[in-house]
Amino acid sequence: MTIYDISEKAGVSIATVSRVLNGSANVSEETRQRVLSVIEKYEYTPNAFARGLGLNTMRTIGIMCADSSDLYLAKAIYYLEQQLRENGYHCILCCSGYELNTRRESLDLLLQQKVDGIILVGSNYIYEQESQNKYILDAALTTPVMLLNGALEAPNVYSILCDDYTSVQEATGRMITSGIHDILYFYNSNSYSGKKKRSGYLNAMKAHGLEPMQEYFSGTHEDISGMTEQLLKLHQRGQVFHGLIAADDMLALAAVKYAQTLGIRVPDELSVIGYNNSILAQCSYPELTSIDNKLEALCQHLTDTLMDVLTDNYGIKNTMFSGDLILRGTTKAL
Amino acid sequence: MTIYDISEKAGVSIATVSRVLNGSANVSEETRQRVLSVIEKYEYTPNAFARGLGLNTMRTIGIMCADSSDLYLAKAIYYLEQQLRENGYHCILCCSGYELNTRRESLDLLLQQKVDGIILVGSNYIYEQESQNKYILDAALTTPVMLLNGALEAPNVYSILCDDYTSVQEATGRMITSGIHDILYFYNSNSYSGKKKRSGYLNAMKAHGLEPMQEYFSGTHEDISGMTEQLLKLHQRGQVFHGLIAADDMLALAAVKYAQTLGIRVPDELSVIGYNNSILAQCSYPELTSIDNKLEALCQHLTDTLMDVLTDNYGIKNTMFSGDLILRGTTKAL
DNA sequence: GAATGGAAATGAAAGCATTTATGGACAAAG
DNA sequence: CTTTGTCCATAAATGCTTTCATTTCCATTC
Numbered sequence: 001m002t003i004y005d006i007s008e009k010a011g012v013s014i015a016t017v018s019r020v021l022n023g024s025a026n027v028s029e030e031t032r033q034r035v036l037s038v039i040e041k042y043e044y045t046p047n048a049f050a051r052g053l054g055l056n057t058m059r060t061i062g063i064m065c066a067d068s069s070d071l072y073l074a075k076a077i078y079y080l081e082q083q084l085r086e087n088g089y090h091c092i093l094c095c096s097g098y099e100l101n102t103r104r105e106s107l108d109l110l111l112q113q114k115v116d117g118i119i120l121v122g123s124n125y126i127y128e129q130e131s132q133n134k135y136i137l138d139a140a141l142t143t144p145v146m147l148l149n150g151a152l153e154a155p156n157v158y159s160i161l162c163d164d165y166t167s168v169q170e171a172t173g174r175m176i177t178s179g180i181h182d183i184l185y186f187y188n189s190n191s192y193s194g195k196k197k198r199s200g201y202l203n204a205m206k207a208h209g210l211e212p213m214q215e216y217f218s219g220t221h222e223d224i225s226g227m228t229e230q231l232l233k234l235h236q237r238g239q240v241f242h243g244l245i246a247a248d249d250m251l252a253l254a255a256v257k258y259a260q261t262l263g264i265r266v267p268d269e270l271s272v273i274g275y276n277n278s279i280l281a282q283c284s285y286p287e288l289t290s291i292d293n294k295l296e297a298l299c300q301h302l303t304d305t306l307m308d309v310l311t312d313n314y315g316i317k318n319t320m321f322s323g324d325l326i327l328r329g330t331t332k333a334l
Numbered sequence: 335m336t337i338y339d340i341s342e343k344a345g346v347s348i349a350t351v352s353r354v355l356n357g358s359a360n361v362s363e364e365t366r367q368r369v370l371s372v373i374e375k376y377e378y379t380p381n382a383f384a385r386g387l388g389l390n391t392m393r394t395i396g397i398m399c400a401d402s403s404d405l406y407l408a409k410a411i412y413y414l415e416q417q418l419r420e421n422g423y424h425c426i427l428c429c430s431g432y433e434l435n436t437r438r439e440s441l442d443l444l445l446q447q448k449v450d451g452i453i454l455v456g457s458n459y460i461y462e463q464e465s466q467n468k469y470i471l472d473a474a475l476t477t478p479v480m481l482l483n484g485a486l487e488a489p490n491v492y493s494i495l496c497d498d499y500t501s502v503q504e505a506t507g508r509m510i511t512s513g514i515h516d517i518l519y520f521y522n523s524n525s526y527s528g529k530k531k532r533s534g535y536l537n538a539m540k541a542h543g544l545e546p547m548q549e550y551f552s553g554t555h556e557d558i559s560g561m562t563e564q565l566l567k568l569h570q571r572g573q574v575f576h577g578l579i580a581a582d583d584m585l586a587l588a589a590v591k592y593a594q595t596l597g598i599r600v601p602d603e604l605s606v607i608g609y610n611n612s613i614l615a616q617c618s619y620p621e622l623t624s625i626d627n628k629l630e631a632l633c634q635h636l637t638d639t640l641m642d643v644l645t646d647n648y649g650i651k652n653t654m655f656s657g658d659l660i661l662r663g664t665t666k667a668l
Numbered sequence: 669g670a671a672t673g674g675a676a677a678t679g680a681a682a683g684c685a686t687t688t689a690t691g692g693a694c695a696a697a698g
Numbered sequence: 699c700t701t702t703g704t705c706c707a708t709a710a711a712t713g714c715t716t717t718c719a720t721t722t723c724c725a726t727t728c
Contacts, residue, residue, distance in 0.1 A: 002685055013707045018687060026705055048448045049392065050685030052383035053712050058447070063427075069412035071405065071613075078403035081427055090447060093397075093415055093427045113392070113424060114382045224616040253617055260619040279405075282558040283587055283617040285594040336713055347679045352715060360677055384713030387684050 001044045010038040021046060052114075060090045061306070062110035064103075065121040068095050070221060072248070072276050072295070076121050076148060079299035087307055089116070098124065104135045111142050117306050119146045123161070123193035126150040144309045146302050150192045151318065158309065159318045160302045162293035164193045164275075167323030168200030168245065171273050171291055174325070174334040175243045176208050180271055183210070183243035186231070186251045188217040197247050197275065213241060217251065227254030228261065235262060243271045249280035249290055256284040256330060272330040286329025293323045335378045344372040355380060386448075394424045395640070396444035398437075399455040402429050404555060406582070406610050406629070410455050410482060413633035421641055423450070432458060438469045445476050451640050453480045457495070457527035460484040478643045480636050484526045485652065492643065493652045494636045496627035498527045498609075501657030502534030502579065505607050505625055508659070508668040509577045510542050514605055517544070517577035520565070520585045522551040531581050531609065547575060551585065561588030566595060576604055583608035583615050583624055590618040590664060606664040620663025627657045 003021075007014040012031055019027045020035040038044075052058040061084050065073045081091045092115060096106035103125070110118055118139055125147065127133055133152055139145055140156040151159040175183055185201040187194060198214070205212040215234060219226040231254060246252035252274030259266045266272060266286060274281055277292035301319055308315035327334065337355075341348040346365055353361045354369040372378075386392040395418050399407045415425045426449060430440035437459070444452055452473055459481065461467055467486055473479050474490040485493040509517055519535040521528060532548070539546040549568060553560040565588060580586035586608030593600045600606060600620060608615055611626035635653055642649035661668065 004685080014686080015688080015708080016706060019706085022687085028705065031706085045446055047387075047685045048446055049383060049386035049390070050712090051687080053381075053387050053685075053714085054687035056383070056712080058383065060426075067412065068415065069409045071408075074405075074408035075403045077427070078401065078429060081402065081429055085428070085443075090443070091427050092394075093411070093425050094419070095412060095415055109419075109424070112379055112382055222613050222616075224613070225621070257617075257619045279556050279558070280617060282556075283591075283614060285591045287559070337715095338713080348714080349679060349681095349716080350677085353678090356715085360675095362677065365677080381713050384684090385715080387686085387713080388715035390684080390715095 062115040083303040123149040124191040126192040172204035180243035184241040187247035231258035249274035289331040396449040417637040458525040460526040499530040506538035514577035518575040521581035565592035623665040
């Protein structure tokens with residue numbers, strides 16, 4: 001069943017059928033009804049590919065992330081997909097991994113598919129070395145690129161992120177003023193936001209004249225046992241800390257498990273602050289104090305901006321949200 | 335830059351360019367090279383929409399799930415996307431929610447997009463009442479439908495799932511023979527697999543002549559605190575149990591938190607078994623004993639089957655995997 | 669060495685199902 | 699009688715795939 005069949009059966013031209021389909025003006029109510037009834041009768045649906053060819057769009061957005069099973073990224077994708085669907089767009093999901101090469105490939109895949117926009121979810125898409133970010137600029141030549149949790153100043157690239165630096169700085173500051181001075185920073189990534197968080201911690205410590213303590217976990221993202229092990233080793237080597245700021249909730253959870261293993265009481269003997277305020281924050285006993293980085297709001301803003309760009313070809317280039325410290329059981333009154 | 339431009343610059347017909355592009359035989363090495371060099375020189379990429387129109391496919395699979403941020407579903411999506419991409423397919427993600435109406439809409443959306451296949455991820459897509467599953471049969475009229483963790487006997491519908499019934503039955507049996515007789519079953523869903531799990535528990539209890547104890551949690555999927563609360567209330571009402579089988583890891587985690595809240599020692603005074611063997615199993619202290627339902631293998635088999643269907647129009651209709659009980663800290667030696 | 673057959677290489681043209689620009693017909697308004 | 703505006707049809711454009719017919723080339727055969 002094509003538009004030709006419908007036009008024939010309705011006794012009009014295909015152009016008129018198309019106009020009815022697309023709600024254009026200049027078609028009398030009478031013919032509109034006639035066409036609609038024929039369409040309904042034969043359950044006609046326009047061919048999406050032909051439509052794509054004619055309109056040069058299939059209203060599709062490419063969502064790219066390193067690993068869509070990551071708790072935080074999965075949540076972001078969930079929000080984005082919903083919001084984009086509400087705006088009449090489909091989402092093509094593409095997991096790129098962490099290698100620059102595979103990322104370039106994934107991006108090409110999306111561009112070849114002629115998506116209307118690309119969303120890069122996760123701060124790890126921005127490399128420190130400016131030249132490595134060229135792959136993003138190349139993509140932006142063809143289609144708007146939205147960065148969630150990363151920032152890059154370039155034409156046709158839009159950045160939406162949370163002020164990780166200030167969030168961590170303030171959280172660290174509050175822990176310090178609550179009387180805890182030996183605070184360990186536990187992190188596992190040197191991504192764009194990873195760096196921001198770390199310097200937030202470092203500067204807060206410095207501002208109070210305290211000696212920073214950092215521990216880097218190089219294992220995989222999900223290896224909670226490995227994280228716990230590493231903290232236990234730290235303990236064996238005699239390192240003492242009564243506060244711990246983690247770069248994400250998983251690391252924070254590992255800290256709680258570490259404490260439980262050794263019988264260290266949380267929060268009495270060890271205060272822990274996580275990051276992301278994800279479901280993991282509810283998993284531990286006591287529950288995690290964690291920094292909420294407003295993921296849903298970030299996504300909504302990203303979607304809105306993308307829609308603006310797609311319609312007016314103009315949108316707010318960069319937006320920064322501020323995070324919230326959500327107090328729960330792993331910290332004493334701050 | 336179109337195929338016409340290339341054909342002109344290479345001094346061949348567009349048909350030849352197309353043949354080169356699609357790796358058809360019957361084109362001399364000499365012309366192939368000439369065409370390829372022109373393509374390279376002008377960085378030509380075929381227009382995906384025109385291609386879709388000609389081939390009547392854009393090599394796209396629709397992945398549908400209720401909520402892609404769900405830990406378990408997100409993992410499934412991750413595996414599927416990777417595997418499909420390896421086979422040269424793109425994925426359109428569509429979260430349908432849990433309502434029949436919105437599901438029907440989402441399915442229509444995917445069908446209109448002319449995807450080559452649809453994957454329904456999650457056992458909640460199968461309704462008990464046969465007539466409610468018609469929406470799946472309708473879709474299967476147009477495109478193959480793959481069910482991950484659900485089963486439905488129908489033309490063009492393929493089911494891949496884990497034997498949840500036996501997994502839970504055996505796990506319960508092992509807990510019983512280890513000497514624990516008062517076992518609570520904690521669940522939150524009556525989906526297809528939810529039912530299977532429950533009857534696995536019930537039958538195991540019955541087989542040993544024991545009185546079953548069931549507790550249903552009606553809150554949202556992620557409300558761990560609510561789950562914990564509910565168990566605490568149960569305790570207040572005087573219900574005693576020394577074993578707990580949970581329908582998923584989140585419920586199991588809530589059980590561990592419940593025990594920690596009351597100072598009940600796990601596993602000495604309470605044994606807990608979760609389901610899914612997800613990352614959550616690593617989150618608690620002690621870590622969760624959990625049933626692994628072979629998600630990656632399920633996904634791989636699903637992808638393979640779908641590829642078979644898409645090429646030969648023939649694939650294995652139904653496959654059932656068996657689960658593994660992964661022993662960790664929340665159970666004593668079983 | 670010419671004739672023949674068959675396979676390989678190529679081109680022309682017909683789809684594929686839309687959108688959209690152009691312009692014609694007709695009615696109402698001036 | 700001309701202008702304006704509404705409604706609609708014709709036809710072009712979109713960029714590819716694929717069938718079918720034609721040409722070219724090479725190996726046989728006599």
